[in-house]
């Protein structure tokens with residue numbers, strides 16, 4: 001048996017790591033530790049968007065996380081941008097996810113689903129009827145996505161009509177409703193990394209002149225209405241939001257990062273949301289002034305704050321002890337270490353990850369990373 005669940009976590013051997021193992025109330029979600037599993041795209045779902053059977057084991061193995069945030073899951077067929085990502089818009093998806101939430105709960109864990117619409121980061125071959133991707137404006141990203149033919153340039157998007165915007169907001173509400181039906185403890189609104197919501201926030205990708213574009217007070221409208229729609233279906237205290245201020249993923253930029261994301265934080269404040277999640281850095285060499293800008297934005301937030309990006313255990317504990325974070329989300333380390341919290345507590349060696357099995361494939365590099373218990377009995 002792998003070490004999973006919440007009761008089997010050993011006492012941390014290093015006193016400095018204790019802050020990681022304090023329980024926390026993230027809105028309405030009570031978590032036993034501050035070690036969150038970051039959302040991780042793995043491209044192993046069935047073609048119709050139903051999560052694979054393997055995903056049941058994958059998430060169950062990681063149930064000792066304070067909170068699991070699932071891989072990004074499209075809220076509609078038009079929200080899909082890569083091959084074999086899961087959805088949360090059909091009953092078959094609900095049935096697939098139900099098996100996963102039950103397995104995680106049985107193992108003593110908590111799991112929230114990340115609600116995703118890729119916007120312009122897609123390809124006509126992935127969309128119903130070969131449609132063009134949806135976006136605030138016709139601004140094509142200089143980036144690629146993964147299709148049946150391998151890596152391909154993303155397609156030129158169409159500018160969303162007001163009807164398409166309304167429909168998409170309804171799709172977010174339906175996804176939240178289906179998430180509740182599937183037994184999730186919460187949802188995370190993916191407003192980061194240059195996907196649809198982020199595309200509305202940035203003045204580089206949003207060139208609309210209606211009430212959804214122009215000044216930041218208008219560009220923020222889509223995030224606000226999505227958040228309203230989601231929290232009309234699931235408690236705000238069970239809704240987290242992920243942002244990536246200063247992020248450059250998917251050809252993103254914005255002329256005024258501090259102003260843009262400051263208003264985003266303001267719009268999310270005062271709602272009693274579960275948490276705010278920042279993608280802080282994809283690598284460790286982020287300039288000091290960017291880190292300072294991110295810290296200023298985090299200070300502006302009135303609730304539970306969860307940074308993510310290349311943290312190790314000591315750093316994460318330090319941030320929590322210093323009041324700079326309430327929990328920390330770990331990505332790649334959770335890919336290769338299903339029992340990451342136990343390993344942190346014991347000061348055990350960490351498995352290295354294999355980047356070649358991150359996206360697509362089967363059990364290899366997915367469900368076959370050993371937990372400590374497995375190694376002892378192997």
Ligand code: 8OZ
Nearest residue numbers: 040041072082192193249
């Ligand atoms: C890696 C590959 C494909 C998508 C993100 C959902 O960056 C993603 C993603 C990551 O937020």
